[in-house]
Amino acid sequence: xxxxxxxxxxxxxxxxxxxxxxxxxxxxxxxxxxxxxxxxxxxxxxxxxxxxxxxxxxxxxxxxxxxxxxxxxxxxxxxxxxxxxxxxxxxxxxxxxxxxxxxxxxxxxxxxxxxxxxxxxxxxxxxxxxxxxxxxxxxxxxxxxxxxxxxxxxxxxxxxxxxxxxxxxxxxxxxxxxxxxxxxxxxxxxxxxxxxxxxxxxxxxxxxxxxxxxxxxxxxxxxxxxxxxxxxxxxxxxxxxxxxxxxxxxxxxxxxxxxxxxxxxxxxxxxxxxxxxxxxxxxxxxxxxxxxxxxxxx
Amino acid sequence: xxxxxxxxxxxxxxxxxxxxxxxxxxxxxxxxxxxxxxxxxxxxxxxxxxxxxxxxxxxxxxxxxxxxxxxxxxxxxxxxxxxxxxxxxxxxxxxxxxxxxxxxxxxxxxxxxxxxxxxxxxxxxxxxxxxxxxxxxxxxxxxxxxxxxxxxxxxxxxxxxxxxxxxxxxxxxxxxxxxxxxxxxxxxxxxxxxxxxxxxxxxxxxxxxxxxxxxxxxxxxxxxxxxxxxxxxxxxxxxxxxxxxxxxxxxxxxxxxxxxxxxxxxxxxxxxxxxxxxxxxxxxxxxxxxxxxxxxxxxxxxxxxxxxxxxxxxxxxxxxxxxxxxxxxxxxxxxxxxxxxxxxxxxxxxxxxxxxxxxxxxxxxxxxxxxxxxxxxxxxxxxxxxxxxxxxxxxxxxxxxxxxxxxxxxxxxxxxxxxxxxxxxxxxxxxxxxxxxxxxxxxxxxxxxxxxxxxxxxxxxxxxxxxxxxxxxxxxxxxxxxxxxxxxxxxxxxxxxxxxxxxxxxxxxxxxxxxxxxxxxxxx
Numbered sequence: 140x141x142x143x144x145x146x147x148x149x150x151x152x153x154x155x156x157x158x159x160x161x162x163x164x165x166x167x168x169x170x171x172x173x174x175x176x177x178x179x180x181x182x183x184x185x186x187x188x189x190x191x192x193x194x195x196x197x198x199x200x201x202x203x204x205x206x207x208x209x210x211x212x213x214x215x216x217x218x219x220x221x222x223x224x225x226x227x228x229x230x231x232x233x234x235x236x237x238x239x240x241x242x243x244x245x246x247x248x249x250x251x252x253x254x255x256x257x258x259x260x261x262x263x264x265x266x267x268x269x270x271x272x273x274x275x276x277x278x279x280x281x282x283x284x285x286x287x288x289x290x291x292x293x294x295x296x297x298x299x300x301x302x303x304x305x306x307x308x309x310x311x312x313x314x315x316x317x318x319x320x321x322x323x324x325x326x327x328x329x330x331x332x333x334x335x336x337x338x339x340x341x342x343x344x345x346x347x348x349x350x351x352x353x354x355x356x357x358x359x360x361x362x363x364x365x366x367x368x369x370x371x372x373x374x375x376x377x378x379x380x381x382x383x384x385x386x387x388x389x390x391x392x393x394x395x396x397x398x399x400x401x402x403x404x405x406x407x408x409x410x411x412x413x414x415x416x417x418x419x420x421x422x423x424x425x426x427x428x429x430x431x432x433x434x435x436x437x
Numbered sequence: 438x439x440x441x442x443x444x445x446x447x448x449x450x451x452x453x454x455x456x457x458x459x460x461x462x463x464x465x466x467x468x469x470x471x472x473x474x475x476x477x478x479x480x481x482x483x484x485x486x487x488x489x490x491x492x493x494x495x496x497x498x499x500x501x502x503x504x505x506x507x508x509x510x511x512x513x514x515x516x517x518x519x520x521x522x523x524x525x526x527x528x529x530x531x532x533x534x535x536x537x538x539x540x541x542x543x544x545x546x547x548x549x550x551x552x553x554x555x556x557x558x559x560x561x562x563x564x565x566x567x568x569x570x571x572x573x574x575x576x577x578x579x580x581x582x583x584x585x586x587x588x589x590x591x592x593x594x595x596x597x598x599x600x601x602x603x604x605x606x607x608x609x610x611x612x613x614x615x616x617x618x619x620x621x622x623x624x625x626x627x628x629x630x631x632x633x634x635x636x637x638x639x640x641x642x643x644x645x646x647x648x649x650x651x652x653x654x655x656x657x658x659x660x661x662x663x664x665x666x667x668x669x670x671x672x673x674x675x676x677x678x679x680x681x682x683x684x685x686x687x688x689x690x691x692x693x694x695x696x697x698x699x700x701x702x703x704x705x706x707x708x709x710x711x712x713x714x715x716x717x718x719x720x721x722x723x724x725x726x727x728x729x730x731x732x733x734x735x736x737x738x739x740x741x742x743x744x745x746x747x748x749x750x751x752x753x754x755x756x757x758x759x760x761x762x763x764x765x766x767x768x769x770x771x772x773x774x775x776x777x778x779x780x781x782x783x784x785x786x787x788x789x790x791x792x793x794x795x796x797x798x799x800x801x802x803x804x805x806x807x808x809x810x811x812x813x814x815x816x817x818x819x820x821x822x823x824x825x826x827x828x829x830x831x832x833x834x835x836x837x838x839x840x841x842x843x844x845x846x847x848x849x850x851x852x853x854x855x856x857x858x859x860x861x862x863x864x865x866x867x868x869x870x871x872x873x874x875x876x877x878x879x880x881x882x883x884x885x886x887x888x889x890x891x892x893x894x895x896x897x898x899x900x901x902x903x904x905x906x907x908x909x910x911x912x913x914x915x916x917x918x919x920x921x922x923x924x925x926x927x928x929x930x931x932x933x934x935x936x937x938x939x940x941x942x943x944x945x946x947x948x949x950x951x952x953x954x955x956x957x958x959x960x961x
Contacts, residue, residue, distance in 0.1 A: 183961070190817045192959040212821045220817035226810045228727065229547075229622065232711025242718040243818035264710040268547075268621065279814065292817075 143321035149198035160345035173332040173339035174325040181345040219283035223295030225275040227267030234263030240282040252285040272299035360420040369411025445559035449567035465578035473586020501780035504646035515590035515670030530606030535630040538613040541568035544623035572610035576603035594670030601664040604681035611688035618695035646749040724828030743847020788844040789866025796874035799833035862926035868939030869919035875946030882950035
């Protein structure tokens with residue numbers, strides 16, 4: 140089995156809202172897969188379908204080769220889940236909740252638990268009601284990473300964590316990957332996605348709009364080029380794949396589709412290049428483009 | 438008190454009234470309307486002065502009736518309305534008040550919503566004031582509906598009854614305000630206030646079952662007893678309302694003093710650290726952990742209630758005294774042993790109807806786990822929905838067995854006779870209790886958004902069993918309550934068909950609800 144998650148043509152409606160509208164998602168075994176999209180795009184709904192908490196209206200979903208609805212309990216022994224907003228029982232201590240989740244999943248590694256409590260600087264004796272938002276997330280993170288599972292499903296797991304703890308989280312994800320585990324990471328923190336993820340899927344309005352490795356996605360986007368030339372440029376505007384050209388004297392700024400970069404550079408060198416900066420698209424730009432596309436289109 | 442501490446009260450009050458825009462008018466209409474419409478139904482039921490005199494005499498002669506409603510002070514229509522509905526309406530107003538006050542004070546703090554509100558230009562005492570004003574709105578509405586609706590029977594009596602009912606509501610509104618300062622949990626604040634209400638009812642019932650004229654000290658210790666002592670339509674004793682007003686003022690002052698001295702979200706009962714490692718290992722253990730405190734409270738309450746009412750059994754048939762008419766009625770009712778049995782049957786049935794509230798609340802606890810989002814990560818573990826639900830249902834169904842047995846035990850201990858018939862009678866309530874619990878399971882599984890409506894159904898059954906017979910309702914209406922179908926026990930012989938049938942109904946409802954729960958989406 141090479142696919143940890145494979146979802147095709149998923150539909151789910153709540154009343155008149157189409158939360159999922161033909162969503163596809165494929166996650167290979169052993170990869171860290173970023174799951175991106177604006178608020179309300181259907182990320183959490185997808186995750187709840189993958190956990191067998193919601194039943195899809197139509198479409199096929201397989202998690203670790205099984206049906207997430209039919210085989211929920213068996214599957215959950217091999218899955219650890221961290222929600223984006225952890226709610227705890229007011230009168231149970233963090234340690235009690237970690238152990239409860241661990242036992243319900245079929246046991247957790249005591250040494251690893253102790254080590255994680257240490258690394259996340261969590262006080263496990265505090266009661267649920269006294270934890271801050273970030274500390275509640277830590278309880279769920281320790282419970283998840285202390286168990287030996289095949290798949291980690293993390294839904295905005297680091298909301299409320301401080302930068303130091305974010306660092307700890309990232310190393311936990313890397314360790315999981317090094318042990319050959321699969322991670323599905325839904326996140327809005329793009330730097331986190333950029334450093335951790337092998338591949339990403341971007342969803343919008345319940346539909347997957349892009350999927351691939353970051354390098355592949357970058358390839359589809361535009362590079363910003365700023366150049367100072369020896370002579371006024373000529374015919375740049377007419378080159379294929381060139382956008383937003385602005386010329387002030389001998390200074391040129393433009394955007395170019397990354398796969399058309401070569402032609403632009405030739406045209407620029409023809410005018411004599413004095414200085415040149417070329418910036419690859421940041422994930423933010425990638426994101427903004429995808430998030431905004433439908434808005435423009437519709 | 439400086440006015441700065443009250444800044445924002447107006448806005449918060451509007452927020453509270455806006456959030457309760459359905460609950461406050463509905464509750465006021467039902468409570469007030471029930472009393473106001475009582476006149477015409479009692480007039481229809483007892484249409485001559487002689488009929489009213491007879492019912493007044495027989496009801497006052499019957500100690501189980503006195504325990505439920507108090508003595509009849511006057512046999513006019515107004516007097517009978519005050520007797521039959523006064524206590525029940527006062528309890529209803531008190532329940533509404535405690536829910537409203539805790540909802541807008543401790544619950545707001547517990548959920549963290551208060552933090553954002555208090556970050557605005559909101560004074561330290563404003564949230565409490567707004568909550569009390571919202572409670573005042575409910576109770577004023579009830580008092581106005583009662584006064585207006587009964588004005589035809591005599592303005593003074595109508596006003597006295599309205600004030601007595603609304604005043605009792607405000608007493609428990611301020612008790613809730615005080616409890617909300619003492620605890621960190623809204624559930625506990627409501628529980629403490631409800632316990633105070635239960636105690637007040639038990640004191641009044643114990644006092645009234647022991648004396649025929651309300652002269653017992655026990656009734657004077659109870660705010661619900663004060664409502665009775667106002668004697669609406671029976672030569673109103675206005676000064677008793679001073680006791681009510683005094684209790685309201687003292688409790689308000691205490692709550693204000695506490696609220697100004699504590700941190701937002703904090704309480705006077707400190708939180709202790711818990712274990713670093715847990716022993717909880719199953720859904721059942723978790724459910725037990727979450728519900729054991731509640732079950733303990735109910736167990737103690739039922740045992741105590743049983744002890745109190747059991748102590749009244751002996752006196753139940755002794756109070757007929759020298760009244761010739763009462764003695765005659767007494768003989769007609771079956772004499773000593775029949776009266777004792779009737780008293781016990783009434784008490785056991787009251788325990789049954791109240792146990793249904795426990796069972797419904799216990800089932801809905803699982804529903805609350807789901808709506809609060811705590812069930813989601815739990816069910817993302819290797820835990821099936823049925824096993825998760827079973828943890829809570831075992832407590833709901835088994836817990837009702839436990840508390841009813843404890844009530845029966847209490848009755849037997851202080852009554853001191855053969856325990857078997859009483860314990861049997863207590864257990865015979867279970868089919869009806871389970872039917873309501875089963876309804877809660879069904880709604881939770883099939884229509885989770887409507888699950889809390891089970892509270893309304895349980896309340897309706899309680900109302901039908903408590904005051905239904907006096908409203909001259911057709912038997913088909915009374916039969917809506919599962920309790921109406923149970924045999925009156927202890928009595929001659931239990932009739933098995935209704936017991937078995939109701940048990941089957943309860944099991945069917947539960948099974949259907951669980952089947953639906955398995956197949957539906959989890960609430961998110």
